[in-house]
Amino acid sequence: MNAAPADQLRLLDVQALDVRLSQLDHRRSALPEHAELEAHARDLAQLRDLLVAAQTEESDTAREQTKAEQDVDQVRTRAARDQQRLDSGAVTSPKDLENLQREIASLARRQSDLEDVVLDVMERRESAQGRVAELTERLAAVQAASDQAAARRDEATAGIDTEIADVRREREAVAASVPADLLKLYEKLREQQDGVGAARLYQRRCEGCQLELNITELNDVRAAAPDAVVRCENCRRILVRTAESGL
Structure with a gap:
């Protein structure tokens, strides 16, 4: 030739x-923001999973607390009814009185146990709520950092793309003369x-x-x-x- x-x-x-x-x-593909965004994406995925777990725990304990409080109310209502019967003097049989007093004492113990359950559930729910708040805050912070990195990447990419377009035009002009x-x-x-x-x-x-x-x-x-x-x-x-x- x-x-x-x-x-x-x-x-x-x-x-x-x-x-x-x-x-x-190469410069475009090797921008440090690419690696930063990948790291943020991994962190966001992990935090979202943890947040869902914490929200699920908070929801479960909320239902558990409602159920425990209802159980306490039922025992309290029954105990109050028995106490009212006892105080009214309507029960005169010594055996019935003894049984009624025994039931009131049993209900008092049952109410105390259920109230302990309520306190335990409340503590677990508060812990879950705190975890939800913490994870929500961390998620927002990482998302903000990711958004900032994306903005920097887009700005850098736009500058490189402009330069690439200029070089390609020059290349086309020179190549046309070969x-x-x-x-x-x-x-x-x-x-x-x-x-x-x-x-x-x-x-x-x-x-x-x-x-x-x-x-x-x-x-x-x-x-x-x-x-x-x-x-x-x-x-x-x-x-x-x-x-x-x-x-």
Whole structure:
């Protein structure tokens, strides 16, 4: 393949712009905010799970407290009714009086036990409520930090995207001035060679693979016509000659 030396030099400009685009893409994907947002997402998921568990516990203890208080009220009501019967004098049989007094004492013990249950449930409910409040506050703080990180990421991304758009426009303009067959070969090699399809020959060294050409390779390059498109024998990239090639 042949191409004017000026066209080959412009190919180096295309390559430089492609390298710049790769750098910008990497910078965009490597923004520290990405990792920060991932960490926040993990923390938020964990906190939400803990909050749901705490809210469930609070709801369960609330129902348990209501049931325990109802049990206390039932025992208290029954005890009050029995006490009223006892105080009214309506029960005259010694045996019935003894049974009634025994039941009142049993109800008093039962009421005391149930009131202890209510206190225990209330303590557990208050603990769950405190946990809900704490987790809600922590969740809000992490969400705020995540929102701030997202805003920083979006701002940085927008700046990089603007720069990428500018470089792409410049790349399109330069690439349009390169012969189609030369550009096609370059694009093919760039896909095969980690994004570098053309390299400068500088001081007898290929800047693509960073290997120095041996004497035979140098002689072949020297003998090639100025418009010949030469390739590096080591990496097979297009080797562009300049005044600093050391030939």
